[in-house]
Amino acid sequence: MRFAAISSAVCVGLLPGASATIYYAGVAQSSGEFGAWSPTQTRGTGLPGRFGVDYSFISTSGVDIMTDQNKVNLHRVAFLLERMCPLEYGLGAKFNETHFDYFKQAVDYITKTKGAYAILDPHNYMRYNDPSSQPFSGSVIGNTSDSTAATTAQFGAFWGELAKRFADNGKVMFGLMNEPHDMPSSLLVSNLQAAIDAIRASGATNLIIAPGNAWTGGHYWTKGGSEANSNWIHKLTDPAGNLAIDIHEYLDQDFSGGHTECTQDPATNLAGVTAWLREHKLKAFITEFGGSNTTACTTMLNGILDYMAANDEYIGWTAWAAGPFWGTNSPCCTDQRQLGSLEPGSKAAGGGPSLYDTVWLPVLQKKVPELLQWEGPASVNGGELRTKP
Template sequence: MVLSCLASFLFAAAAWGKIIYAGVNESGGEFGVFGSPGQGLPGTFGVDFAFIDQSTVDVFVDQEQINFFRVTFLMERMCPLATGLGATFNETYFSEFEDAINYITETKGAYALLDPHNYMRYNDPSQQPNSGSIIGDTSDPNAATTAQFQAFWGELATRFVDNPMVVFGINNEPHDMATDLILQNNQAAIDGIRGAGAPQLILAPGNGFTGGHAWTQTTGNGDAPSSDFMNMLVDPLNNTAIDIHEYLDEDFSGSHAECTQPAASNLAALTTWLQQNNLKAMITEFGGGNNENCFQFVSDLLEYMASNDVYIGWAAWAAGPFWGTNTACCGADTGSLEPGQNNDLGQPDAFSTVWANAIRPNIPVADLKRSGVSSLS
């Protein structure tokens, strides 16, 4: 009996994970293009789009003691349509983005995940997530090629190769496309990044908006499960993790105020798959509405990750300088995670409600990685 109890204790201890990255999304670099094709491109910094508010980053690092920011941008702005996806950048846009990344990483000493917020599509972000040509789709003459995607990532990685606080996110939420094509594009991005000499952590998404609950399920238009292909990725440095999004409302969209989807049961198959394939994951988007129900569901999600050693980090959706009284997630009246703002009712936003009640108590301050090359170790 004693030996049995000891064995159970040791097993539980071995399964207890360590969250080493914890933070928030900074959404705004993708703003200003929704509407008609070409609208807001390239756009005006500070008018159509913005990446961060430095004072917000200060609050999150100095007061909340997080260490991770996922910073969104648009590939159509980074790589102008006139020259196409690849190694030719809009240097003005890149410089604005670089300033934000350098403030987070060099001034504040936190990690920054570079997030091309494109749904693995390029050339028309006007009706995201559905507009634009799927990268690598050889049946679409307007589509950027997988080789161009590799060239894009090689160039971007070259520019951050010496910044150990950068993490590379291959693309935001691929969906409704062949899962083996996502594998090809992911592999091309990894090859481009490693070919540039960059050793930092890479996060690779799957299909079905990279939803954790659907990782082992057929998604979209009958596309194969992500689990069928994403264990085939090859990284010579073994420093690639799986990028997961997981919202907790009825359809996993993050658009409803009530939470109904429990993390433990919905992520169980993904967790087993990660364990079987000796892989790690981060949940880089999640959120909940401003109500006690969601406070509990969000807290349960964060506790679930902390109790399973295949999860190395998380980032909540979303803060950002341009959200204003609009909601980033989870019901019309929740507001964003931008500190000091109000929701559409003139009440405190999600930073004062969802963050304060569900996220802040789960920030593992003592365990967070504070310096060095972003890695799985």
């Protein structure tokens, strides 16, 4: 995520011929990217950071509640490229093995201990070498005019190595990058294709989730002239045929998730990208969306969830955000008020109910499908639906 009058009802909008199924539903686990922010934009801040002190990946108790009680089957797990591939190594196939082991423990807990699915989320905005002031700091990967930038080939090498390490776990999905922005769409496609090629060359057949440019916003997918995602992202090719599109869609005035008021009708704003998905016979996840605890946000959160459930282009979603290190802070949608997060057990700054209590339980929880995929590898075509075992 990036830091008026409201309709009384949200139109769901089922496209002709659609027969929709959500196979994967859950929450983004955000905390693995924490600890690097610097208000003075000091390069190298928080790197490598102290695991369990400056950042962490999941709370096992939070994952337990979400999976066992709330019956979600999907967790999106964020991490920083600069911790997985320290600056002294550079981006590529050489990892900090201690850091990777912490990450793998989190992913294995979700997928092997709890039997759910996990999306790997390099939370880097298609940038590498300086996460101090994300989402804008760091060099754009593949920018040949920047001598400090990691190359497209290095990005491919990174994904080839990461994929090889999870190739035997079909419950792991590869989210190629969080929210690329402010770069040529042709370069984005080159980077993404390099990653796809390296993943398949590693022998991994796991589901890949590819983002668009412009923060991968669904509302902007067909906008931006020649740079529009709708002109580029369908050019990606996957020899395994197991590729989905990654979309983010917030409901506030500027689609950033930074404001309390929900004013953007999701059915209207997603119409263009949904038609594009249908035209190119593609499927999608909305891996970030959210809203505050207002009445208007309740209406629009129901609207976006109903929209996905009604249109077969959408096969999964993760709400933003849970994670063990939010504390009383809110991940989105509160104008920086400290109302807690979607993490079970979190509290607002005053000790009152958190967004888990006021948004997840009364709104999002009711939209988690009773039948989801719990067995077999993740697939763009979905799998057998069943209640949680």
